[in-house]
Amino acid sequence: MNTKEAKEGLxxxxxxxxxxxxxKEIESLVDKPYFIYHQSLYAIVNKVKESEFAEENLKxxxxxxxxxxxxxxxxxxxxxxxxxxxxxxxFKFGTIFNTEENLKIILKKHxxxxxxxxxxxxxKEEWGVKIYCDLEKLKKVMIxxxxxISKLDKEINSSSTGKAYLLKKKKxxxxxxxxxxxxxxxxxxxxxxLRESSQEAGINKLLPKEVTERNDEMILNSTFxxxxxxxxxxxxxxxxxxxxxxxxxxxxxxTGPWPPYNFCNPEKEKIHxx
Amino acid sequence: MDRPIKTIQDKNSYLDLxxxxxxxxxxxxxxxxxxxxxxxxDIVISVADVDLVYLGLKVLLSSVETMEHLRGAPMAGAQEGxx
Numbered sequence: 001m002n003t004k005e006a007k008e009g010l011x012x013x014x015x016x017x018x019x020x021x022x023x024k025e026i027e028s029l030v031d032k033p034y035f036i037y038h039q040s041l042y043a044i045v046n047k048v049k050e051s052e053f054a055e056e057n058l059k060x061x062x063x064x065x066x067x068x069x070x071x072x073x074x075x076x077x078x079x080x081x082x083x084x085x086x087x088x089x090x091f092k093f094g095t096i097f098n099t100e101e102n103l104k105i106i107l108k109k110h111x112x113x114x115x116x117x118x119x120x121x122x123x124k125e126e127w128g129v130k131i132y133c134d135l136e137k138l139k140k141v142m143i144x145x146x147x148x149i150s151k152l153d154k155e156i157n158s159s160s161t162g163k164a165y166l167l168k169k170k171k172x173x174x175x176x177x178x179x180x181x182x183x184x185x186x187x188x189x190x191x192x193x194l195r196e197s198s199q200e201a202g203i204n205k206l207l208p209k210e211v212t213e214r215n216d217e218m219i220l221n222s223t224f225x226x227x228x229x230x231x232x233x234x235x236x237x238x239x240x241x242x243x244x245x246x247x248x249x250x251x252x253x254x255t256g257p258w259p260p261y262n263f264c265n266p267e268k269e270k271i272h273x274x
Numbered sequence: 275m276d277r278p279i280k281t282i283q284d285k286n287s288y289l290d291l292x293x294x295x296x297x298x299x300x301x302x303x304x305x306x307x308x309x310x311x312x313x314x315x316d317i318v319i320s321v322a323d324v325d326l327v328y329l330g331l332k333v334l335l336s337s338v339e340t341m342e343h344l345r346g347a348p349m350a351g352a353q354e355g356x357x
Contacts, residue, residue, distance in 0.1 A: 055317050072302045092310035096317035261309035
């Protein structure tokens with residue numbers, strides 16, 4: 001490793017783009033941003049402190065929520081700012097190189113894939129739809145709608161304590177099965193409809209309440225890559241679904257446009273192209 | 275836990291006008307930390323490191339798996355994102 005460069009700090013890679021980036025706009029976000037150019041591509045980087053981003057220090061900092069909040073937000077803002085002027089490939093938060101030389105090696109090695117990806121992403125936007133469900137609300141609906149459960153519910157009211165206890169257990173069992181079935185159905189229908197107007201779609205892992213800070217449960221975490229001329233159509237579908245499922249306790253959290261974090265990995269593109 | 279909800283206030287951001295909802299830390303973590311191009315940088319955040327972040331959010335990691343079960347079978351026709 002080049003000691004001189006190491007002393008100056010580590011190289012943090014934000015994104016790659018194919019137009020000359022307007023560094024002035026990024027300067028308010030991070031210290032001395034610059035780019036590394038290779039064969040018509042620009043890698044947007046800046047120097048970061050070893051005390052924050054050297055491997056061991058980074059691991060320690062990842063346990064510090066305040067630090068992540070601040071840094072992940074900066075990462076996002078830098079990429080969004082670049083994307084005001086051009087298409088960009090967003091890198092994972094905390095992609096660090098010891099030297100510029102090492103980054104150039106990667107650039108050279110993947111230049112073809114990066115160019116293909118940028119070409120593919122041109123004119124498209126990433127949007128996210130997270131669906132949540134108020135399970136209690138859905139359960140109430142199911143008690144009304146499901147014949148068997150509804151019958152059990154009435155029986156419980158007119159039964160002795162002992163029998164009522166057993167019936168209640170049975171009811172809970174059936175209710176859980178029915179609710180899970182409905183959640184899968186609603187998730188699948190929603191996902192299929194949203195996919196209609198998108199170029200590519202994906203499903204990410206569900207996040208628990210501790211992360212979402214919501215009282216209802218996440219039942220679908222989906223992402224879509226959409227042609228810009230189809231965005232309106234996509235948002236209309238979200239509205240339709242909202243209307244359709246609101247009395248079932250479903251909540252649609254639609255956000256975008258995002259940097260195409262979910263649609264920039266070369267192997268994924270290959271799957272798509274066939 | 276404090277609520278790390280932020281709205282984008284940067285007037286210069288073209289994304290402002292079209293952001294439909296508040297931008298939460300959740301949304302950024304779900305993308306910038308979990309996704310984005312992964313290439314062999316000298317330092318990259320591993321899956322285990324991301325788990326560490328969720329631990330920072332006081333989450334029992336097992337609850338993520340529990341939620342997967344709630345959803346049951348994966349959606350037909352979906353490509354699970356790279357992990």
